[in-house]
Amino acid sequence: MSDLICWGLALSRAGAPVLERLDQGGLVEARAEPGARAEPGASAAELLSQHWKGASAFVVVGACGAVTRLVAPLLQGKEHDPAVVVVDPQGRFAIPLLGGHGAGAEQLSQRVAALLGGEAVLTGASSGSGSLALDSFGLAWGWRKGLGDWDGLMKAAARGERIAVQQESGCPDWQGLDAAATLLELPAENPPEQMLISPRLGPGCRWHPPSLWLGFGCERDTSLSLLERLLEQALDGAQLAMDAVAGLASIDRKGDEPALLELARRHQWPLRLFSAEALAAVEVPSPSQAVLKEMGTASVAEAAALLAASPQSELLLEKRIERAQPGERGAATLAVALTAGQWAPQRGKLHLVGSGPGQLDLLTPEARLALAESTVWVGYGLYLDLLEPLRRPDQLRRDGQLTQERDRCRLALELAEAGLSVALVSSGDSGIYGMAGLALELWLEHDPQTRPAFSVHPGLSALQVAAARAGAPLMHDFCTISLSDRLTPWPTIEKRLRAAASGDFVVALYNPRSLGRDWQLGKARELLLEGRSADTPVVLARQLGRAEESVQLHTLGELPLEQVDMLSLVLVGNSTSRHQDGVMVTPRGYPGAELN
CATH class of the missing domain: 3.40.1010.10 (Tetrapyrrole methylase, N-terminal domain)
Structure with a gap:
């Protein structure tokens, strides 16, 4: 929701603290609450009406009945209304009241519940049955929603019908979801409730993964209108979806071409550029000697599209040439390639x-x-x-x-x-x-x-939890040292242990001992004993935060090494630390220091 406008509204002062938490967590971009109205004296109904068309979502802290009455006069239809999530004044429940799938209210309610430590109360047919919301799940997988009778598809799913699916492109990992278990592979004769995941246009409900790469070549200072016409006509002619485009590709000499840069900017597509040497190594169906003489490669458009879509790429549309019409300049070529996966880092x-x-x-x-x-x-x-x-x-x-x-x-x-x-x-x-x-x-x-x-x-961190369980051992300077020599040479670890001992730091030892590294902890104890007493208090914490949690107090001289493993953390006190009545404390100051 970070790229959307989400309004937060509290219907009473009791809900203001919850709204404040949502604001601090970044879930609402604008707030309205009692005493902090966007416009002095504006009522909740006036605020909703004022911002209804411009907002993507509303999070309202109050009663469901009150919110229902407030939004009822504003409703225009599921394709137009923003998401509305209602939260109780204690922040225990987040309820997607309006726009559960299409407007993203269910997803927003889950985020609200996570931030507040509450629970999302989902009443939709898909969420209630633990199945995918077919008309919205693709957004989470980086896809764009295409045309189709989505309403009919969702009604069929709500009746318990198993929906047939065909995937031609994009990441297939979603098929391993628990929520996808009720879907069927598309049979030979397509049923009317089919769903397709494809870069192509056509019948059925379609999701479009970012799997098409557009390879462009053009003359210097070619008009933007020419590029746009070429793109639209080429994709329409091949029945390919604009929403399935992952990005543009060309030769590096076109990296400053104004029209190409503006086309990428308008559609928020990345532009990948390749050297002539890299393009020349790509086998293409339509090489050109004229292009080879001019650019140092026999292909720009086709080679760039295939190279951008590699390693497993397929040329769906061979190069198409478009020339200037009256009032335009230049000429351009376009080819389209399909990648085996998908690519959209700007969405990830x-x-x-x-x-x-x-x-x-x-x-x-x-x-x-x-x-x-x-x-x-x-x-x-x-x-x-x-x-x-x-x-x-x-x-x-x-x-x-x-x-x-x-x-x-x-x-x-x-x-x-x-x-x-x-x-x-x-x-x-x-x-x-x-x-x-x-x-x-x-x-x-x-x-x-x-x-x-x-x-x-x-x-x-385990350091913080161990300290909390043991009392207050970190009231003065401390350091952490990992005893694993898998990534750090042991001589370096020894230097750090000696420095910690001589500096009288409280020391937290991570990765203290394993089956393959059973001597390092004993050596670490020897080095620490060079700088502090054998009576120095030690906390041995194991399986912190889990059912098998154990926190024991020992001394450095009598630390039971055999009880320590990789699920343990060893916390060694400094010269002022002490055990008393089952807890460990490190004073905030050294003897003789004055505390203000």
Whole structure:
């Protein structure tokens, strides 16, 4: 909803705090509440009427009956009305009152509920049965909605009929959704309730994935009107959907062509440029010696389209030439290629989500919101298992192996580049020994014009939870050190341990011990003992936030190494830390220091 206008309205002062939370969470772009009207003295009915046509959605904090009476005189039809979500003044329930599918009220209510820690109350036929909302689900997969009798299709689905589907292009992963189980593969004779996922125009209800690449060649200073006419006539003639276009492609010498740049800007399409050498290596059906002499490659339009759509590309439309009409300049060629997948990074989002220690009530509202709006969750299986109660039937889960972090990052980035909203999940905080750094490095390798949106959502780190369980051990300077030498040489880890010991830091030891690394923790204890007493208090925390949680207090000299594993965190106090009455505390100041 970030590109839409969503109004927030509280019908009473009791709902103002909830509206404030939604505003702070970025779910409403404009607010109206008692005492803070957009126009002094305006009533709720006047505000709704004033902004009804210009808004994409309204989130109203109040009673369903009151909101129903307020919006009733404004209703024009499901194709025109904005989404309306009603939230109770305590923020416990978010109800999509109007525009559940087409206007996105169900999705908005799920985001509102995630941010408030409440529950989305969905009453639609699709959501109630755990099946896909066929007339809206494609938006989450980066597709554009085409023509068709969508109302008839939805009524057939509501009657319990199994809908036949045919997919010709785009990401097929949606077929693995729990909510897609009731759909059938299209039979030989198409039923009237068919749904097609295709770049082509035609009968039936159609979703258009961004899978077409337009290869353009043109003379210098060719008119924009010529390019637009060529594009419209070529796509119409081939019965290809404009909504299925992923982007434009041409030779790098056309990177400053005004009409080509304006065409890309108007349609918000990326423009990919290739060298003459790269284009010359592409086999095309219509090479031109004249083009070879002029440009250094026998093809621009066809080769650029195929190269942009590679590695598995198919030329759907060979080059078509259009010349200037009266009042125009230049000439242009256009070819269209189909990619095996889809590509729309301008629509995609990559969320780096810190899931905390695993306990759902320790998940931050921001992380919940990112999970709620993501189409695909990518992560290590154990971490995704802990979040499974929050996953909806229309959200896909992609598990990865524990040590294959780079592969998980690449998968998540590829899905986001395809136009999806993707949650890449780490335990604890994604920016502390998590996936954020690696994902960001890979993201930065891409051209700035072709990157999906990237955001990091904080989570509670094991360090914070262990400290909370143990008392107050982090009241003074502290540091964290990972004992895993898989990515850091052990001599470097030793230097850091000695520095921490000599600096008298409280030290949190991550990745302390595993079956394959059973000596590092003992060595770390030796190094820390060089700078502090054997009586130094230590917290041994294991399985934090989970059913098997254990938090024990020990001393550094008697730390039971054999009880420590990769699910543990070891927190070592400094020279002023102490145990007392079952808790550990580190004073805020050293002896002799004056606290203000």
